[in-house]
Amino acid sequence: MSGTLYALVAVGLTMTFGIMNITNFAHGEFLMVGAFATYALTVSGVPFVLALLGGAAAAAVLGVLVERSTFRYTLADPINGLVVSLGLIAILQNGMAMMVGTEFFNLAPPYAGTVDVGGVVIATQRLFTIGFGVVAIAGVWVLLRRSSLGRSLRALAVDPTAAGLMGVRTGYMYSAAFALGCGLAGLAGGLLAALFPASPFMGAAPVAKGFIVIVLGGLGSVPGAIAGGLILGIVESLGAGYISSAFRDGFGFVALILLLLVKPSGLFGVMERRA
Amino acid sequence: MSMGYTNRWSIVPWALLALLSVYLVAAGSDFLQHLAVVTAVYAVLAMSLNLAFGYTGLFSIAHASLFGIGAYGAGLAMNFLNAPFAVAVVCGGLAAAVMGATVAAVFSRMEGPYFAIGTFALGELVRLLLNEWRDLTGGPMGLMIVRPLGADLGTFGLDLSQRRSFLILALALLALTAIGFAALLRSRLGARMTHVRDDPYLSASLGVRVFRTKIEAFFISGLVAGIAGAVFGVYLMFIAPSSFSGMESVRLVMMVVIGGAGTLLGPVVGAGLLVLLPQALRMDPTISLILTGVILVAVVLFLPKGIVGAVIERARRWRERPGLVARPAVAAATAGRN
Numbered sequence: 001m002s003g004t005l006y007a008l009v010a011v012g013l014t015m016t017f018g019i020m021n022i023t024n025f026a027h028g029e030f031l032m033v034g035a036f037a038t039y040a041l042t043v044s045g046v047p048f049v050l051a052l053l054g055g056a057a058a059a060a061v062l063g064v065l066v067e068r069s070t071f072r073y074t075l076a077d078p079i080n081g082l083v084v085s086l087g088l089i090a091i092l093q094n095g096m097a098m099m100v101g102t103e104f105f106n107l108a109p110p111y112a113g114t115v116d117v118g119g120v121v122i123a124t125q126r127l128f129t130i131g132f133g134v135v136a137i138a139g140v141w142v143l144l145r146r147s148s149l150g151r152s153l154r155a156l157a158v159d160p161t162a163a164g165l166m167g168v169r170t171g172y173m174y175s176a177a178f179a180l181g182c183g184l185a186g187l188a189g190g191l192l193a194a195l196f197p198a199s200p201f202m203g204a205a206p207v208a209k210g211f212i213v214i215v216l217g218g219l220g221s222v223p224g225a226i227a228g229g230l231i232l233g234i235v236e237s238l239g240a241g242y243i244s245s246a247f248r249d250g251f252g253f254v255a256l257i258l259l260l261l262v263k264p265s266g267l268f269g270v271m272e273r274r275a
Numbered sequence: 276m277s278m279g280y281t282n283r284w285s286i287v288p289w290a291l292l293a294l295l296s297v298y299l300v301a302a303g304s305d306f307l308q309h310l311a312v313v314t315a316v317y318a319v320l321a322m323s324l325n326l327a328f329g330y331t332g333l334f335s336i337a338h339a340s341l342f343g344i345g346a347y348g349a350g351l352a353m354n355f356l357n358a359p360f361a362v363a364v365v366c367g368g369l370a371a372a373v374m375g376a377t378v379a380a381v382f383s384r385m386e387g388p389y390f391a392i393g394t395f396a397l398g399e400l401v402r403l404l405l406n407e408w409r410d411l412t413g414g415p416m417g418l419m420i421v422r423p424l425g426a427d428l429g430t431f432g433l434d435l436s437q438r439r440s441f442l443i444l445a446l447a448l449l450a451l452t453a454i455g456f457a458a459l460l461r462s463r464l465g466a467r468m469t470h471v472r473d474d475p476y477l478s479a480s481l482g483v484r485v486f487r488t489k490i491e492a493f494f495i496s497g498l499v500a501g502i503a504g505a506v507f508g509v510y511l512m513f514i515a516p517s518s519f520s521g522m523e524s525v526r527l528v529m530m531v532v533i534g535g536a537g538t539l540l541g542p543v544v545g546a547g548l549l550v551l552l553p554q555a556l557r558m559d560p561t562i563s564l565i566l567t568g569v570i571l572v573a574v575v576l577f578l579p580k581g582i583v584g585a586v587i588e589r590a591r592r593w594r595e596r597p598g599l600v601a602r603p604a605v606a607a608a609t610a611g612r613n
Contacts (some may be wrong), residue, residue, distance in 0.1 A: 087529070088572070093564075204399075211395060217390070253400045266358055
């Protein structure tokens with residue numbers, strides 16, 4: 001389950017990196033916004049699935065606003081984009097804290113109960129999270145591979161100038177890429193809100209995981225992000241089960257450092273092309 | 276774009292700072308002295324980050340963690356090994372330096388944002404260790420550090436029960452860091468660092484050992500950050516993981532970028548602004564973080580060299596204004612000497 005969520009976060013992160021060359025440390029804050037939007041919608045009576053989509057939409061809209069007002073102007077210097085994203089963390093986290101306070105918000109799991117899958121008992125909510133996450137990732141995959149939008153985005157990732165000359169509306173596509181990435185983060189946030197308490201500061205841990213995942217998988221690679229997410233989920237579960245559950249979050253870092261020492265470009269690295 | 280400190284005017288702000296320091300040590304109220312200690316420590320910390328980011332191009336989001344390693348290193352050395360204060364400070368500094376150098380060794384081989392991501396990961400790892408390794412660090416409850424009594428060689432001859440001693444210590448550290456960095460930047464290592472920042476490929480092709488330069492720069496940066504942390508930890512007498520969180524590292528980046536990365540004075544100005552302004556305006560920390568976030572984004576978009584960088588740029592343009600260039604060379608040279 002955590003693997004699916006990591007992959008959701010990581011696919012969005014790796015897309016904004018691959019297409020716009022922006023290392024967005026504020027990605028977790030879009031996740032947090034999605035979580036709160038989903039929470040607000042569910043509490044006011046909207047069915048959970050629609051609330052999830054609403055949360056994703058809220059994060060996507062915010063993403064477009066942020067992209068249009070800031071990241072658009074830092075494309076020439078990736079470090080500036082990175083610094084801007086750090087400023088956004090401060091703005092979004094504390095802005096939300098000012099609006100809702102710093103306590104935790106618990107959402108009753110919309111799908112209570114358990115399911116017996118071939119002798120293994122799993123909470124329905126977790127099964128739903130996995131299913132929804134897999135569907136969303138598959139949807140993005142099809143979008144990137146099969147649609148004209150996806151083709152434009154991939155062209156932009158390879159060479160913005162050439163893509164522009166071939167008729168891709170680059171400005172428009174940057175917004176689309178950012179909306180898609182932030183939407184996925186918002187979706188992950190909504191799914192998380194149903195499993196764990198939500199707070200304005202919930203974004204930091206998932207984005208740390210997201211970065212481990214995309215470095216494991218190779219920066220800018222969508223299949224790498226998916227595979228990396230699943231690998232990280234498995235590594236953490238095994239580490240927590242066999243070594244120490246308190247240091248569960250540490251195993252990913254260890255795996256990351258080991259992999260980088262052996263294969264710096266990640267499992268599905270595309271960095272060589274950028275260098 | 277090296278900001279050589281050849282202009283004689285650049286000494287003015289430092290002289291003013293020195294005067295202010297003398298006043299604060301001699302006659303500052305308790306509260307002002309406290310603010311001065313905090314500001315000076317953060318200024319040193321921001322300068323250490325600036326050495327990595329502004330001068331070597333190594334973007335670090337882990338400097339609050341290195342600061343924390345310094346504080347915990349010193350605290351543990353004093354609590355468990357009964358180390359004298361001076362030794363503990365060195366322990367804290369070295370612990371942070373070794374950690375920084377290790378991270379640099381793992382992550383600086385790669386292109387692009389890997390280094391920033393690596394330091395981000397280090398920050399999370401340190402937070403995890405400080406929170407979970409409870410036997411050693413006290414976990415989220417924090418660690419008490421007992422200040423040593425009396426004044427001897429181990430406390431640099433200062434009576435550490437007094438606030439003024441820490442002010443002297445912090446100001447001395449700030450002065451040493453500023454002078455040390457100014458000297459470092461004129462040295463061969465300093466030249467290598469700025470070359471690596473400006474063009475790693477060209478530097479490598481000219482025989483600069485890029486990898487080694489990065490590690491050396493981050494070692495020194497970590498050392499200074501760790502020493503600042505050690506002094507601050509003993510000053511506060513109590514440290515907890517929350518003081519060294521990711522948001523703290525973000526605040527350090529804000530100090531450096533808003534003040535002016537790649538300038539000697541910039542981080543000091545940035546630290547002064549970020550520490551003192553919320554105090555002066557009696558601002559809620561939440562609101563002040565939102566505000567500084569907005570200022571950071573605005574500075575990146577409109578004033579990419581930061582406040583000090585922009586001032587230096589203006590001054591340079593004024594000195595090289597067209598009217599001066601048009602004069603005969605001899606007249607310009609004598610005019611420059613007046």
